[in-house]
Amino acid sequence: MAASRVYADCREFPSGKPCSLYISGTEDEVLETEVLHAVKTHGEKDTPDLRQKLRSIIKEERAGASAHV
Ligand SMILES: [Zn+2]
Numbered sequence: 001m002a003a004s005r006v007y008a009d010c011r012e013f014p015s016g017k018p019c020s021l022y023i024s025g026t027e028d029e030v031l032e033t034e035v036l037h038a039v040k041t042h043g044e045k046d047t048p049d050l051r052q053k054l055r056s057i058i059k060e061e062r063a064g065a066s067a068h069v
Helices: 027-042 048-056
Strands: 006-009 022-025 058-062
Touching: 006 027, 022 048, 027 048, 027 058, 048 058
Parallel strands: none
Antiparallel strands: 006 022, 006 058
8 A cells, every 4th residue: 555645735835925836745755845845935944943834734635536547
């Protein structure tokens, strides 16, 4: 069984700059990508506080939601 995926929708990240990025993957992948994105695009600093904020917008992907066989 594949690792369960989660997603983060950057529209829910309170940064002031409108952004529609959508990241999906394992929790570690999503968090790492969000951090890189927030630093590069939103001018944030990679701090425990930022990671806490990013972690709070990560949500479980609904099982079967994308299963069109
Ligand atoms: Zn963004």
